[in-house]
Each structure stands twice: as C-alpha cells, then as structure tokens.
Amino acid sequence: MSGDALMLARVQFALTAGTHFLFVALTLGLATLVALMQTRATVWGGAGGSGEAVHARMTRFWGQLYVVNYAVGIVTGLVMEFQFGLNWAGMSRTVGGVFGAPLALETIVAFFVESTFLGLWIFGWERLNRWVHLALIWVVTVTAYLSAYFVLVANGWLQRPVGYEMRDGRARLTDVGALLGNPPAVLAFGHVLFGGLLTAGFFVAGVSAFHLRRRAGETEFFRRSMRVGLVTVVASIVPVVVLGGAQFADLQPTKLGGDDADAAVAAFTARFGPDDYRPPGLSEAGEALMMSMWALMAVLAVAALVKLPFGRWLERGRVFHVVMIAAIPLPYVAMLAGWVFREVGRQPWMVYGVLKTRDAVSDTGAVAAAVSFAVFTVLFAVLVGVNVWLLARFARRGPGGVGLGVPAGAAPPSPALSPTL
Amino acid sequence: MEFLAVVMLAVFTAGYLVLAGGDVGVGMALPWLGRGQDERRLVIASFAPFFLGNEVWLVAAVGIVVGAFPGLEHRLLEDLSPVAVVLVVGWVVRDMGLWLRGRVDGAGWRGGCDGAVVAGSWALALGWASLLGSLVVSGAGGGEGMNAGSVLGLPLAALFVWHGVGFARWRLPEAMAARLRGVPARYGVSAVVLAAAPVAAGAGLPWSGAAAQGSGLALTAVAAVVLLPLLAVVQGLVWWTFRGRVQAPSYL
Numbered sequence: 001m002s003g004d005a006l007m008l009a010r011v012q013f014a015l016t017a018g019t020h021f022l023f024v025a026l027t028l029g030l031a032t033l034v035a036l037m038q039t040r041a042t043v044w045g046g047a048g049g050s051g052e053a054v055h056a057r058m059t060r061f062w063g064q065l066y067v068v069n070y071a072v073g074i075v076t077g078l079v080m081e082f083q084f085g086l087n088w089a090g091m092s093r094t095v096g097g098v099f100g101a102p103l104a105l106e107t108i109v110a111f112f113v114e115s116t117f118l119g120l121w122i123f124g125w126e127r128l129n130r131w132v133h134l135a136l137i138w139v140v141t142v143t144a145y146l147s148a149y150f151v152l153v154a155n156g157w158l159q160r161p162v163g164y165e166m167r168d169g170r171a172r173l174t175d176v177g178a179l180l181g182n183p184p185a186v187l188a189f190g191h192v193l194f195g196g197l198l199t200a201g202f203f204v205a206g207v208s209a210f211h212l213r214r215r216a217g218e219t220e221f222f223r224r225s226m227r228v229g230l231v232t233v234v235a236s237i238v239p240v241v242v243l244g245g246a247q248f249a250d251l252q253p254t255k256l257g258g259d260d261a262d263a264a265v266a267a268f269t270a271r272f273g274p275d276d277y278r279p280p281g282l283s284e285a286g287e288a289l290m291m292s293m294w295a296l297m298a299v300l301a302v303a304a305l306v307k308l309p310f311g312r313w314l315e316r317g318r319v320f321h322v323v324m325i326a327a328i329p330l331p332y333v334a335m336l337a338g339w340v341f342r343e344v345g346r347q348p349w350m351v352y353g354v355l356k357t358r359d360a361v362s363d364t365g366a367v368a369a370a371v372s373f374a375v376f377t378v379l380f381a382v383l384v385g386v387n388v389w390l391l392a393r394f395a396r397r398g399p400g401g402v403g404l405g406v407p408a409g410a411a412p413p414s415p416a417l418s419p420t421l
Numbered sequence: 422m423e424f425l426a427v428v429m430l431a432v433f434t435a436g437y438l439v440l441a442g443g444d445v446g447v448g449m450a451l452p453w454l455g456r457g458q459d460e461r462r463l464v465i466a467s468f469a470p471f472f473l474g475n476e477v478w479l480v481a482a483v484g485i486v487v488g489a490f491p492g493l494e495h496r497l498l499e500d501l502s503p504v505a506v507v508l509v510v511g512w513v514v515r516d517m518g519l520w521l522r523g524r525v526d527g528a529g530w531r532g533g534c535d536g537a538v539v540a541g542s543w544a545l546a547l548g549w550a551s552l553l554g555s556l557v558v559s560g561a562g563g564g565e566g567m568n569a570g571s572v573l574g575l576p577l578a579a580l581f582v583w584h585g586v587g588f589a590r591w592r593l594p595e596a597m598a599a600r601l602r603g604v605p606a607r608y609g610v611s612a613v614v615l616a617a618a619p620v621a622a623g624a625g626l627p628w629s630g631a632a633a634q635g636s637g638l639a640l641t642a643v644a645a646v647v648l649l650p651l652l653a654v655v656q657g658l659v660w661w662t663f664r665g666r667v668q669a670p671s672y673l
Contacts, residue, residue, distance in 0.1 A: 071520040075513045082509045085498030096491020097633035104488025104641040112477040116655050119473035172635025362499045
C-alpha cells in the first residue's frame with residue numbers, strides 16, 4: 001500500500017465524516033427544537049387561541065429546514081458506512097468483531113426507526129391524528145440521539161479500546177457493558193448532544209435575526225423563534241464545555257503531551273518498534289480553535305441572557321441582529337475543530353495502541369483509491385453546495401414559502417411559484 | 422448464533438430487494454410511467470412515503486454484515502469495489518434527485534432531478550445485478566471478486582423494472598395505471614423472485630470463516646431478532662397509512 005493511497009483514504013474519510021457531521025449536528029439539535037415547537041402547537045391547538053397558528057407555522061418552517069438538512073446527513077452517512085468496508089478493510093479484518101457491533105446496533109435499533117418514522121412524519125402530515133403525528137417527531141428525535149450514541153460507542157472504542165481480547169490476531173468482544181459504558185463514548189455523546197443543540201440554537205437565532213432585521217413582517221413569528229434559539233444557546237453553553245472537559249480524564253497520554261506522553265512513546269516503541277507516536281500539530285490547533293470558538297459563543301450567550309427577559313427588545317438592535325447572523329458558523333467551526341482534535345490526535349493509531357492507521361487501509365491500489373476519492377469528493381462538493389444554497393434560500397424566504405405539511409393537492413404557497421433559476 | 426445471523430441477514434436483504442426494489446424499478450421506468458413533469462411528480466409520489474422506510478432495510482443488512490460477519494466486508498466491498506462504488510453513487514444520486522425535485526420550481530430543475538432519479542435507479546439496479554451475479558458465480562467456484570458473473574448478472578436489473586411496474590399498477594391513478602394493463606407484471610410474483618435472489622447468491626459464501634468472534638456476533642443477531650417484529654409493524658403502519666392509489670403530488 002503506497003503512502004499516497006493511505007493519505008487519500010484518510011483525507012476522503014475526513015471529508016466524508018466532516019461533511020456528515022456538519023449536517024448531523026444541526027439535525028440533532030433542530031429535531032429537538034422542532035419536536036418542542038410541535039408539542040406546543042399540538043397542546044395549544046386543543047385549547048384554541050391565537051397561539052396555535054404561530055406554533056404550527058413555526059413547526060412547518062423550521063421542520064422544512066430540518067428535512068432539507070437531514071437529506072444530506074443521510075446520504076453522507078450511507079457513504080461513510082460503505083467507506084469502512086471499501087477503504088478500511090484492514091480494520092474490519094482485525095477489529096471488525098468489536099467495532100462492527102455498535103455500528104450494527106446503530107443501523108438496526110436507531111437509524112431504521114428514525115428514518116421510517118421521519119417518512120411517516122413528512123408524508124403523513126394531513127393523514128394522521130395530530131397526537132400520533134406529534135409522537136412521530138419525538139420518536140425521530142430520540143432515535144437520532146440513540147444513533148449518535150451508538151456511533152460514538154464505535155468511535156470511543158477507537159479512542160480507548162475496552163472490553164475485548166485479541167485472539168489469533170483478531171479482536172473479540174468480551175464485555176458488552178464496558179464497550180457501551182466506555183467514558184470516551186458516553187461523555188462524547190453528551191458533548192455532541194449539547195453541541196448539536198448549540199448549533200441549532202445559533203442557527204434558529206441567526207435566521208430569526210435576519211428576518212427581524214429586515215422588518216418585513218412576521219415579527220411575532222421570529223421573535224418567538226429568536227427566543228427559542230437564544231434559550232437553547234444559554235441552556236447548552238455550560239453543559240457542552242463541562243462534558244468536553246470531563247473527557248480529558250481519559251484522554252490518550254500522547255495527545256496530552258508531557259511526561260506521560262514520553263512514557264507512552266517509550267512503551268509503544270518497546271512493543272511495536274520505533275515510529276512517530278506523537279500526534280501531528282494539527283491536533284493541538286484543533287483544540288485551540290474549538291476552545292476559542294466556545295469563548296466567543298459564551299460571550300454571546302451572556303448577551304442573550306441579558307436580552308431574553310425583555311421580549312420586545314429581541315425585535316430591535318441592528319448590531320445584535322448582525323452579530324447573531326454572523327454567529328451561525330461558530331458552532332460548526334467548533335465542531336469540526338473538535339473532531340480534528342479527537343481524530344488527528346489519535347494518530348498514528350486507528351485503534352489506540354492496537355492497530356495503526358496504515359495497517360488498516362485496503363489494498364485497493366493507488367488508481368482505484370484515486371478514482372473513488374475523485375468521484376465521492378466531486379459528488380459531495382455538489383451535494384453540499386446545493387443543500388447549503390437550498391437551506392439559505394428557504395431560510396431567507398420565511399414561513400410563507402414552506403412546502404412541508406401543505407395539504408395534498410393544494411397549490412404550493414405563492415412565493416414558491418416565483419421561478420428563481 | 423451464526424445461523425441466526427445468516428437468517429437475519431437474508432431477511433433484511435430480501436426485505437430490501439422486495440420493498441426498495443419496487444421504488445427503484447419505478448424510478449428506472451419513470452420516463453415511461455409518467456408523461457410530462459406533472460405526471461412524473463405523481464409517479465414519484467406513488468412511492469415517496471415508502472422510500473425512506475425501504476432503503477433502511479439495506480442499511481440494516483450492511484449493519485448485520487459489519488457487526489456479525491466482518492470477514493465478509495472485504496469480500497463484498499473491497500474485492501467488488503467497482504460494483505460497490507457504482508451502487509453507492511447511484512443510491513446517493515437517486516436520493517438527492519428525489520429530495521431536491523420539489524424544492525425549486527423550475528422546469529430545468531425538475532428535469533435534472535428526474536434525470537438523477539432515473540440514472541441513479543439504473544445504477545443502483547445494475548450494481549445489485551452485478552453484485553448478485555458475482556456472488557453466485559463465486560459461490561459456484563468461479564473465483565472471488567470481479568468475475569464472469571459481474572457481467573452476466575447485469576440483465577437481472579430487469580427484475581427491478583418488472584417489480585416496479587407491478588408496484589405502479591396499484592399505486593398510480595386509474596388512468597395512468599390503465600396504460601400498464603398489457604404488461605405482465607405481478608407485484609407478488611416479482612417479490613418472491615427478488616426475495617429468493619439473495620438466498621441464491623449467499624448460499625456459496627463462507628459464513629463460518631467470516632463470523633465475528635466473541636459477543637459481537639450474538640449482540641448483532643439478538644438485536645436483529647428482537648427488533649424485527651417491531652420493524653415489521655412499523656413497516657406495516659407505513660403501508661396502511663398510505664394505502665390505496667395516489668391522487669395528488671407529495672412533498673417530494
């Protein structure tokens with residue numbers, strides 16, 4: 001296996017996983033917020049009153065952005081699942097017996113139900129009883145979390161392999177509890193959960209700020225949405241850093257540096273021969289970037305806390321609105337930087353202290369690796385471009401242009417008829 | 422445990438081919454089933470509520486391979502990587518065509534998305550045909566990886582069209598379904614054939630050597646067995662909710 005093909009496979013995985021996660025982060029958080037909005041709409045609907053309409057419309061508007069976003073998350077996730085087998089056959093051969101189990105559980109227990117129920121939610125809007133319809137979005141939300149948990153169990157095992165034994169050069173799972181309760185998995189799950197909420201909070205607040213700044217009507221709709229976004233940001237900003245910090249207790253010694261790192265390098269050299277056992281500097285850069293993004297977001301969260309008690313104040317303040325629009329990318333940058341810290345910091349290991357990355361890559365040869373790389377990279381670039389454009393387009397258009405939940409056979413709302421291509 | 426996992430893999434793969442085979446086939450035949458963009462939107466609406474719940478059967482089947490038979494992963498994906506890449510790319514292109522079609526109101530956009538759905542569906546079906554062909558020949562001792570079966574299996578893609586037309590006959594509005602009266606497609610018959618295909622293809626695979634050692638195999642197999650009834654009920658709920666002929670376009 002040539003070094004170039006290894007690098008291609010690594011960059012391809014990084015691009016796939018990075019793209020996947022950008023969309024997954026928003027999916028996780030936004031699903032929760034949409035479920036809460038729909039709960040409010042459904043409960044108020046029974047009592048009647050003017051509040052019913054605005055919450056139902058919020059559910060459809062933010063729900064449509066959620067669905068547009070979900071579609072990319074799903075297809076990038078499919079490619080990621082296949083990439084394990086296509087590019088990293090050495091991993092499935094050596095440690096597949098352990099690493100594969102949480103991935104299998106993810107597909108059967110979580111994703112299967114999530115996707116099927118989402119289909120029912122999207123297409124069953126006018127067909128199903130509204131309480132059943134509400135239950136669907138909650139099932140989608142809970143299974144999305146379950147899905148993230150199982151994927152992080154798999155990833156956590158790469159960071160800190162537990163509950164297994166090596167026999168004849170292959171890993172076998174011996175302790176399911178240790179695997180499922182692995183601290184790098186459980187803590188990272190909490191970290192990602194609040195990171196997703198933070199992403200959705202800034203997204204909802206930023207899009208609302210855009211509309212409030214334009215003063216083009218829908219003030220109540222976006223004031224309420226702004227409040228939802230800011231409350232989410234305020235509620236998530238502390239847990240996300242606490243659960244992130246807690247992971248340092250189980251961090252790999254080579255990632256942390258210092259005396260422990262020297263001892264670990266000596267131990268690895270004695271067992272596996274000389275190699276570069278210290279992670280690339282990119283890892284530390286990721287850590288620093290993630291933390292500075294958090295500091296920026298924390299400042300905004302404090303500002304939000306000051307503004308929140310005064311509802312009408314959210315409608316005003318041009319600087320505040322511009323800052324909130326500009327803040328939409330912050331959690332995304334933090335997320336990606338965090339993954340760089342976590343994954344690059346594990347190098348040169350695929351499974352820490354068990355399997356090196358270069359021994360895990362497939363024998364597909366340089367040409368096949370290059371073709372696969374080119375095909376998927378171009379496909380992803382198009383996908384991400386089109387979907388970011390669509391998200392921005394629907395976000396700008398506001399609640400008047402929503403197609404989700406429109407009764408079957410009804411004409412689409414008027415803004416959708418204006419050709420834009 | 423190993424036997425149980427093989428049975429579960431067969432059930433999920435057959436489930437995928439029978440359920441998703443219908444919507445893939447409709448996608449392949451989209452230009453013939455619907456005349457003009459409005460009709461095509463109806464054709465897509467005929468399977469729109471199902472396709473999400475259909476493709477997850479394959480995701481779960483891949484999950485079972487990954488969890489219970491990691492030794493097969495390289496045989497299915499690495500050795501057959503050209504086929505696997507076509508299959509995955511086709512899948513992604515098709516899904517994006519479906520998701521994006523209704524999002525922008527423009528004839529060019531809809532035409533492009535229809536093209537993506539048709540091309541992606543064909544790539545997906547041809548990928549499956551080639552994969553099944555390769556496995557049958559390899560099971561009969563014709564060599565691992567790409568072999569004669571990879572090419573000889575390609576006509577199997579017609580099975581998907583046949584199945585798709587059978588699906589379209591009872592989901593499309595009366596007037597459009599009437600055009601298909603002369604086609605000898607029966608959903609039940611093609612479903613049985615498609616369900617048998619993975620059994621035939623998997624018969625010659627070395628399951629014992631490929632199984633996960635330790636608790637990984639049991640965990641995967643038991644999870645699949647325990648959840649299968651629930652997943653079947655959910656699938657039934659989807660079919661019951663969207664029973665009958667489609668009359669109006671959907672969100673897609």
